[in-house]
Amino acid sequence: MLKKLLFTTATALAVVALVEALGAVSLRLTEGSWVGWRTLEARRAALRPEPELRDDSRAARRARQIRGRHDEGVLHPYLGYVLHPSGDASNDLDGSSGAPARESDAVAGEGFKAAAVTAGDALGFPDNRQPLIQRRSADKLLVGVFGGSVANIFVDTVGERFADQLAGLDAYRGRDVSVLSLAAGGYKQPQQLMALNYLLALGGELDLVIVIDGFNEVALPPHELVPHGVSPVYPRSWRTLVAERDPTLLRATGELLVVRRRRQQRALRWSAPLLGQSLFAGSLWASLDRRDGRRLAELETSLRDASLIVESRQMLGPPLPSGVDPVAAMVDVWARSSLQMSSLCEGLGIAYLHVLQPNQYVPGSKPLSDTERRTAFLADHAYRPGVLAGYPLLRRAGAELSQRGVAFLDATDLFSDAAQTLYVDDCCHFNPEGNTLLADAIVDSLRGSGLPAPTTEAAARR
Template identity: 30%
Template sequence: MKDLKVLKKGQEFLKIALINLALLLVFLELGSLGWYLVKHKQFFYTREKTQDKSALGINLEGVRLNQSIVERFHPFFGFIQQPSADFRPGFKVNNYGFISPYDYPFKKTKNNQFFIGVFGGSVASDYAIFQVQNQILPKYLKQLPGLKDKEFVILSFATGGYKQPQQLLILNYFLALGQELDMVVNIDGFNEVALSNLNNKNKVALAMPSIQHISPLANFANNSLSTKAMEATLRIQENKTRINQALSSLQNCSLAACNALTSVYVQHLVNNYKTDVLKFEEERTNKQKDDSGSVIYINSNKSVLQDSVAFEEMAGNWAKSSIFMHKVLSASNVPYFHVLQPNQYYQTKRVFGEAEKQIAFNKETPYAKSVQIGYPALFKKFPNLEKNNINILNAVNVFDNNKEAVYVDSCCHYNKAGEVIFSNYVGRSILESLRKDEARSKKK
């Protein structure tokens, strides 16, 4: 009888446990449905499924899922991203390491095609991707009678870390290969002062490619990458595999609870990835004490230049490179527009919200001082640029009247809202400039 009572109590306990578990799962599912509705503005069960992993609601900013975190040497450009056919829907890292739907040089297939080349660093690369996807600049250009029937093709010649004279060299290289261009937009300024200043602090010639990118490549070539950097590389690779697997699981979730729990897991992996990338960046940029035996030659300075001398040289390189880009393009009547990109470390009248401050500013960054000293040095070159007929667009104030967040990191990059504002400014400014040119031509 005792055993029977124990058995009955056990059954009752099991029933209660199962009922509580079922209720827990129901409440978890209901809570997850509410969370998904708030986050994605749609009902989970009737959601529009996507194959684009970047559209799953996970912040993948800065995560190179389909790219190596280490660039590749290029004998003319300094460094490029590793070419890859699998970047994101509609894009690849092409045969020259640029994020684009096309390999280069790209030839016109229709008489009405209008090729716009975009040059610069990562902000310019993001801008080019955004234009391909949203066609904001083309919408402005179509307001001109002579361009309303054109098919606009955006060609990106921009890569993260590029700074003058890399844009100038890349332009001349592709023109030599026969690349056709009908307009060029060069978006720069930040890298020219921020990355060139890092060169200076490491006694590397300012006009050389970014030491932040070249140094680890030299260390790889010399087989001198630190053990800590190699360990971080392995962890990063393992995390990328886990992130890709988890994102695939996220795409196939049939319950809202599965989506919520997997999302939390993926975000945890992404955070670990970013932490390891920071550790890798810190380790890989440690210069060798003796690089006399290096197989990579990098022009150096005997000492660190004083800020006043260094930033004047940086600004001079920036301006002269832009002038030469204009000269080579004007010989073929190709309009050239030079855009000085906005950056959070150059103080304007913009008021940052507390949440954006946490994202956009880093007290430890070496970039803040570079921008604060460097941007005024660039401004001083404006009269010389204008004297040489450069269409210089000063975009530093474009976010001043916007209250919502526009920055996605503590470097320089913009979110979708920021890209829209920046793109509209560039589009309006170019349209206005071209209209003025048309008016002057009619008066002649």
């Protein structure tokens, strides 16, 4: 009896070992290299919908939320698009539910100042937990951060720590610091310039403006705009945002949501104990995930290529002159927009700092960790060519801005000596440690710039 049990057990183990070996070989053939279960689990973790089963960093969750929320953007007459209030994701981060905190009595005044006092909802920046339209005063410091998703995640992830750091500067010591986000995923100049003008036109006031950008300006237009006949200066996905879609495209949108959800749920189910450690099961999961990944790419391409019922030059924006490089043209727009923001701030007594964000696709800008090489770097990423062509131009233009008196911080090489994992995805976003390093660099730059103590004189002139 014992011999029979041992034989049965040995046979079962041999079958399992054979099946696992077949799974390993299958993965080797389909993936191009030997892949372990931990690598597969990391890939599944990036797809799973449950925050507690994903990357454990707040910044990683925000990056995923902001990327997903771009689909919820609504047209805006001055900013291109803003986020719908229902897109608020702040509650997902602290486990709470219901509407974000509102401070309806925080702003005194008439008209817009009395009406637009929610936590950013009315203006299209729903991640803020305090009013965007506020008055300056001697006992507080109003800081506006402008840019794309990197800037938005920066405020959400390290905003409170950053506020404490600013309060420790001699120029701002003892003031109650409010760090406000006027950034949104995909924003690129001149959207930052327009957002500042829009806030000021509605009666908002700021003491310090910080712009964190550069990546979107050079990465997005060559991939998302120019190939579809849209001016590179227009907002991202503009052709899709203004398109009247036919039923075929509506069906494609619905299928995209279904496939995306199916992919997330499969990643969750196949991460169960034992199943998640099986290479045979992993090979089956990888095959199904590749199929859905290809279908998602096809659907996303079909939506990007959506035809406009009325496709006019006014709708697609001004064409570039023949022979003009769109990346170089966007760097010029980026620099001119920063100069305009700096001049506007100077005239209103607002301190200004422009920061060129780091990015992993800039050669030599960071020694990538093993995790980053697996999850945060794709040699054929669609955004990489724009970064390679654009960042040398951005850095040169930034140096010229400095020579013209614009406060500018080139943070491209901020992570050049950091061997630890800082990037959370293959786009551009940082984990909390990366955002902390960026905050420290910004504070050091502000400390060295001889900032004047904010006063209410400029506000009184307005």
